[in-house]
Amino acid sequence: xxxTNDLKNGMTLNLDGQLWNVIxxxxxxxxxxxxxxxxxxxxxxxxxxxxxxxxAGVKVEVASVEKRDMQFLYRDGExxxxxxxxxxxxxxxxxxxxxxxxxxxxxxxxxIVAMHEGNPLFIELPASVELVVTYTEPGLQxxxxxxxxxxxxxxxxxxVQVPLFIKQDEKILVDTRTGAYLGRAN
Numbered sequence: 001x002x003x004t005n006d007l008k009n010g011m012t013l014n015l016d017g018q019l020w021n022v023i024x025x026x027x028x029x030x031x032x033x034x035x036x037x038x039x040x041x042x043x044x045x046x047x048x049x050x051x052x053x054x055x056a057g058v059k060v061e062v063a064s065v066e067k068r069d070m071q072f073l074y075r076d077g078e079x080x081x082x083x084x085x086x087x088x089x090x091x092x093x094x095x096x097x098x099x100x101x102x103x104x105x106x107x108x109x110x111x112i113v114a115m116h117e118g119n120p121l122f123i124e125l126p127a128s129v130e131l132v133v134t135y136t137e138p139g140l141q142x143x144x145x146x147x148x149x150x151x152x153x154x155x156x157x158x159x160v161q162v163p164l165f166i167k168q169d170e171k172i173l174v175d176t177r178t179g180a181y182l183g184r185a186n
Contacts, residue, residue, distance in 0.1 A: 003059055014061040019043070025039045065114050070112070072107060101125050103157070127175065129173070132169060133154055136150060136168055149181075
């Protein structure tokens with residue numbers, strides 16, 4: 001058990017038998033009345049995001065979540081096969097559990113899988129990934145009407161807005177949280 005004063009981003013709580021992942025939290029101390037904690041949480045099962053307010057100091061149950069280093073092996077229909085990096089066990093994870101991480105995962109990519117009572121909850125990727133541009137229009141000299149960016153399709157299939165100087169088959173860094181272009185990869 002912990003109190004709402006101990007909340008941190010990424011913490012998983014067990015509220016009324018459901019698991020919730022804390023996305024944001026804010027301690028508020030108004031001039032009048034007691035302090036409270038405003039949170040934004042995502043349901044681990046459904047992915048639904050809700051805002052919930054707790055009084056300061058209220059006890060909440062922190063779910064025991066084990067984070068394991070895993071490697072994405074391959075996709076098998078709607079399931080994704082991962083291998084535990086420590087004991088080489090392989091597990092199958094559903095597309096719903098993988099979520100938006102599918103847009104940034106290549107075979108043999110490292111990821112952290114959050115497990116609760118032996119069941120995978122969600123996937124955490126590195127802050128940025130290196131992807132190859134598979135298709136983009138050539139940038140024309142002097143073409144600045146679109147703000148200096150153009151769409152580029154990367155090897156996972158998603159489209160990223162990149163600067164005009166990026167060419168096909170170049171490696172770029174993409175932010176896994178926002179999907180934004182970060183720069184050229186080395």
